[in-house]
Amino acid sequence: MSQTLTLDEIEDLAKRVLLSAGATADAAASVARSTRLAERDGIRSHGFLYVPIYAEHLECGKVARDAAPSVTITRPGAVRVDADNGFAHPAIDAGWSAFTDAAKHSGIAAMSIHNSYNCGVLGHHAERIAEAGLIGLCFTHAPASIAPSGGQRPVIGTNPFSLAVPDGEGGVSLVIDQSASVVAKSEILLRSRTGEPIEPGWALDIEGHETTDPDLALKGSMLPAGGYKGFGVGLMVEILAAALSGANLSTEASPFSGTKGGPPGTGQFFIAIDPDAFGGPTFGASMARLCTSITEQDGTRLPGGRRRDNRSQIEVKGVKVDDALLQRIERLVRS
Amino acid sequence: MSQTLTLDEIEDLAKRVLLSAGATADAAASVARSTRLAERDGIRSHGFLYVPIYAEHLECGKVARDAAPSVTITRPGAVRVDADNGFAHPAIDAGWSAFTDAAKHSGIAAMSIHNSYNCGVLGHHAERIAEAGLIGLCFTHAPASIAPSGGQRPVIGTNPFSLAVPDGEGGVSLVIDQSASVVAKSEILLRSRTGEPIEPGWALDIEGHETTDPDLALKGSMLPAGGYKGFGVGLMVEILAAALSGANLSTEASPFSGTKGGPPGTGQFFIAIDPDAFGGPTFGASMARLCTSITEQDGTRLPGGRRRDNRSQIEVKGVKVDDALLQRIERLVRS
Numbered sequence: 001m002s003q004t005l006t007l008d009e010i011e012d013l014a015k016r017v018l019l020s021a022g023a024t025a026d027a028a029a030s031v032a033r034s035t036r037l038a039e040r041d042g043i044r045s046h047g048f049l050y051v052p053i054y055a056e057h058l059e060c061g062k063v064a065r066d067a068a069p070s071v072t073i074t075r076p077g078a079v080r081v082d083a084d085n086g087f088a089h090p091a092i093d094a095g096w097s098a099f100t101d102a103a104k105h106s107g108i109a110a111m112s113i114h115n116s117y118n119c120g121v122l123g124h125h126a127e128r129i130a131e132a133g134l135i136g137l138c139f140t141h142a143p144a145s146i147a148p149s150g151g152q153r154p155v156i157g158t159n160p161f162s163l164a165v166p167d168g169e170g171g172v173s174l175v176i177d178q179s180a181s182v183v184a185k186s187e188i189l190l191r192s193r194t195g196e197p198i199e200p201g202w203a204l205d206i207e208g209h210e211t212t213d214p215d216l217a218l219k220g221s222m223l224p225a226g227g228y229k230g231f232g233v234g235l236m237v238e239i240l241a242a243a244l245s246g247a248n249l250s251t252e253a254s255p256f257s258g259t260k261g262g263p264p265g266t267g268q269f270f271i272a273i274d275p276d277a278f279g280g281p282t283f284g285a286s287m288a289r290l291c292t293s294i295t296e297q298d299g300t301r302l303p304g305g306r307r308r309d310n311r312s313q314i315e316v317k318g319v320k321v322d323d324a325l326l327q328r329i330e331r332l333v334r335s
Numbered sequence: 336m337s338q339t340l341t342l343d344e345i346e347d348l349a350k351r352v353l354l355s356a357g358a359t360a361d362a363a364a365s366v367a368r369s370t371r372l373a374e375r376d377g378i379r380s381h382g383f384l385y386v387p388i389y390a391e392h393l394e395c396g397k398v399a400r401d402a403a404p405s406v407t408i409t410r411p412g413a414v415r416v417d418a419d420n421g422f423a424h425p426a427i428d429a430g431w432s433a434f435t436d437a438a439k440h441s442g443i444a445a446m447s448i449h450n451s452y453n454c455g456v457l458g459h460h461a462e463r464i465a466e467a468g469l470i471g472l473c474f475t476h477a478p479a480s481i482a483p484s485g486g487q488r489p490v491i492g493t494n495p496f497s498l499a500v501p502d503g504e505g506g507v508s509l510v511i512d513q514s515a516s517v518v519a520k521s522e523i524l525l526r527s528r529t530g531e532p533i534e535p536g537w538a539l540d541i542e543g544h545e546t547t548d549p550d551l552a553l554k555g556s557m558l559p560a561g562g563y564k565g566f567g568v569g570l571m572v573e574i575l576a577a578a579l580s581g582a583n584l585s586t587e588a589s590p591f592s593g594t595k596g597g598p599p600g601t602g603q604f605f606i607a608i609d610p611d612a613f614g615g616p617t618f619g620a621s622m623a624r625l626c627t628s629i630t631e632q633d634g635t636r637l638p639g640g641r642r643r644d645n646r647s648q649i650e651v652k653g654v655k656v657d658d659a660l661l662q663r664i665e666r667l668v669r670s
Contacts, residue, residue: 077412078442078612107413108445108606112613135579137571150634155625163571174574176567208634226561232511232638233568236472236498239509243621244470246614251628269613271443271606277413278447278604279581286578290490293586297486299543303567 001323010319011036013329014051020334021055022065023087030089034120039319042310045186046120048321048329053257054087055332060259063087063117069094077102077109080246085263088119088140092268100132100272107277112245113268118142118256123177123304125270126164130172134272136164139241141266144250146181147221149228152208154221157250158185159237166275168284174291175304180234181222188214188222240269338661339653346371348664349386355669356390357400358422365424369455374654377645380521381455383656383664388592389422390667395594398422398452404429412437412444415581420598423454423475427603435467435607442612447580448603453477453591458512458639460605461499465507469607471499474576476601479585481516482556484563487543489556492585493520494572501610503619509626510639515569516557523549523557575604 005013015032023031031054038047057063067086071094074080079099083091095111102109119125119140129136142157158179167173182202191198192214203217204210211217224230242249247267254261275283294300340348350367358366366389373382392398402421406429409415414434418426430446437444454460454475464471477492493514502508517537526533527549538552539545546552559565577584582602589596610618629635 075442075609075612076440077444078609080613105411106441106444107410108443109412109441110443110608110613114614135574148629148632148635150636151629151632153628153632155628161571163574165574176571178564178567180564182561224561225564226517226559228638229513229560230564232513233564235638236496236511238625239470239498239500239622243618243625244608244610244613246617246621249621249625249628251624273445273579274410274413275579277410278415278445279449279579282581283578286581286584287574289586290573290578290584293488293490293584294483294486297483297488299485300483301485303563303570 002320003323003326004318004320006318007036007040007315010039010048013333014048017051017055017329017332018058020332021058023058024066024090026093027067027087027090030093031087034089034124037124038121040311040314041121041307042314043121043307045184048319048325050120051329052332056259057117062254062259062261062263064263071095071098073098073102077106079109079111081111081113083113083116085115085265086117088113088116088268091116092119092125092270099270100129100134103134103272103274108271108273110272111270114245114247114265115263116247116266116268117264118266119268121177122160122162123164123175123307125268126162126177127172127175129270129272130164130166130175131170132272133166133168133170134274135166136162137271137273138162138268139237139270140268141238141241141247141250141253143253143255143264143266145185145222146224146231146234147204147208149231152204152206152221155251156180156231156234156238157253158222159234159241159250161233161237165287173287174302175307177304180224180230180237182225183222185222188217192218241267245269336658337655338658340656341653342371342375342650345374345383345654348668349383352386352390352664352667353393355667356393358393359401359425361428362402362422362425365428366422369424369459372459373456375646375649376456376642377649378456378642380519383654383660385455386664387667391594392452397589397594397596397598399598406430406433408433408437412441414444414446416446416448418448418451420450420600421452423448423451423603426451427454427460427605434605435464435469438469438607438609443606443608445604445606449580449582450598450600451582451602452599453601454603456512457495457497458499458510458642460603461497461512462507462510464605464607465499465501465510466505467607468501468503468505469609470501471497472606472608473497473603474572474605475603476573476576476582476585476588478588478590478599478601480520480557481559481566481569482539482543484566487539487541487556490586491515491566491569491573492588493557494569494576494585496568496572500622508622509637510642512639515559515565515572517560518557520557523552527553576602580604
């Protein structure tokens with residue numbers, strides 16, 4: 001059994017759970033907004049399902065309730081944010097206007113965030129940069145789950161990158177948002193629960209041998225999409241989001257799940273580029289020709305196509321939420 | 336039969352060929368230097384083998400002999416270079432000091448190049464940024480050879496990206512330099528000449544079906560490493576190096592081989608980041624721990640390991656050059 005909620009209801013309920021668990025008003029508003037955006041795009045793993053985990057992490061101290069992000073503008077194009085072991089979202093918000101203003105002024109700027117946490121759907125941060133008329137190029141890392149080619153022990157996380165391109169009218173013409181692994185770890189967790197085997201090529205066991213057993217995979221490592229080249233992309237993300245930002249490395253971060261290990265202390269690195277500073281007036285037309293060269297071919301779609309389809313449906317029809325999840329969330333709201 | 340040349344001899348001979356073919360002194364010096372670096376790292380496809388092609392392209396007008404690159408500093412962190420349909424290397428040189436100075440000042444800067452040409456080994460540009468104490472993140476594109484997932488017609492080139500990290504002592508601690516395709520196009524050309532089949536998963540025929548026939552592959556498209564995620568990485572490169580820089584798109588560029596079609600008009604996009612503006616003093620130690628977490632595992636190596644091995648050998652032992660190639664190159668030098 002399920003009920004249908006509007007996106008406003010989703011956001012409001014998420015915010016009340018977060019406030020009840022002791023989040024600051026800023027953090028609650030920002031994380032609730034990200035929950036809304038995930039549900040809007042049909043990315044359920046980062047939506048309502050995550051709200052009880054946020055509450056749990058505020059309770060156990062993986063996320064500091066009283067975190068106060070601090071922003072340092074270190075150079076005309078460089079913004080550094082210490083998330084103070086709170087949520088990533090309010091830390092990103094804290095540096096946001098300095099970051100995007102710097103990009104408009106300098107043509108390019110970057111913002112690093114450390115002592116941070118899971119930032120939710122990375123593409124939404126890139127889209128927000130694009131909505132400001134800038135190209136957004138975002139990197140975030142996660143506790144280690146992918147081994148280097150030829151190795152056995154995980155070194156990098158599923159480490160996604162995201163690129164979003166402004167459409168010149170306050171919207172977004174294209175979003176790429178992809179992790180380094182062949183499949184999401186959540187898919188392997190699901191197969192472990194249902195007892196289904198995983199596909200060959202998804203993961204290795206603890207000794208570095210390919211496995212179709214989800215439980216052995218969870219003790220081993222995830223395979224990167226594209227072999228050593230996929231690892232190379234994840235390593236680029238690790239260098240920027242973890243090493244450069246001053247965060248813990250993926251091998252050093254506590255898990256994003258469960259209650260053990262204290263704050264993960266992960267990081268993010270975001271770049272914003274003003275297209276007017278480079279290609280200038282030809283950029284929009286070039287992007288249009290590039291997108292058409294893809295979409296005019298049968299059987300193709302632009303990256304992010306499924307999210308856009310979900311968005312247009314869910315904004316109208318709302319979100320179906322399982323009764324058990326809804327009751328669990330409602331119990332977390334203190335009256 | 337072959338002869339062994341020193342790297343100095345390689346560079347000198349390349350320079351004399353380029354000057355004989357009408358390159359400016361700046362262009363000849365810069366392209367000859369890139370030939371030296373390619374041979375030093377054992378990347379023969381971009382080394383001496385390419386010198387006759389450079390000469391041919393100066394003759395046929397794919398590269399303008401009298402090109403005069405022009406540099407515009409559009410914003411405090413943004414440098415735009417018009418390569419004037421000459422070689423990429425002197426255009427990159429022309430903007431170089433403005434670009435790296437801007438990165439040191441602003442914490443991050445970018446340089447775009449348009450009306451450009453094949454820039455040789457992309458990683459060498461990223462390494463040069465790293466040798467200035469900055470993180471180099473470089474993108475370049477090439478005539479279209481990879482189709483979007485589900486499609487048949489190539490839209491992006493083998494579009495590499497490269498990341499190089501400074502070691503804090505004027506050197507480089509790590510270089511990633513990888514193209515978007517499963518294998519280099521030169522490997523498929525080689526198989527076509529020798530009549531050997533290619534491996535499954537390397538390329539598609541003109542109708543989008545997988546093929547092991549190198550000739551059908553050359554008429555069709557190359558497959559990206561990692562399926563749609565590999566295409567996504569190449570698309571990121573296309574957006575930055577082609578659309579943003581104001582260059583031709585990969586679908587619009589004339590081939591990098593042969594004499595037809597005039598200047599390719601491709602582009603590059605380089606980003607330089609000052610680590611001191613972000614993680615600061617922890618960056619070097621984090622990079623060291625990250626590299627160790629890879630190299631301490633049996634069977635692994637850091638990206639770029641083969642190049643480093645070649646370099647240490649070739650700097651001492653010199654370069655073996657086939658007699659036929661050497662004679663061909665010597666004939667191109669006008670006395």
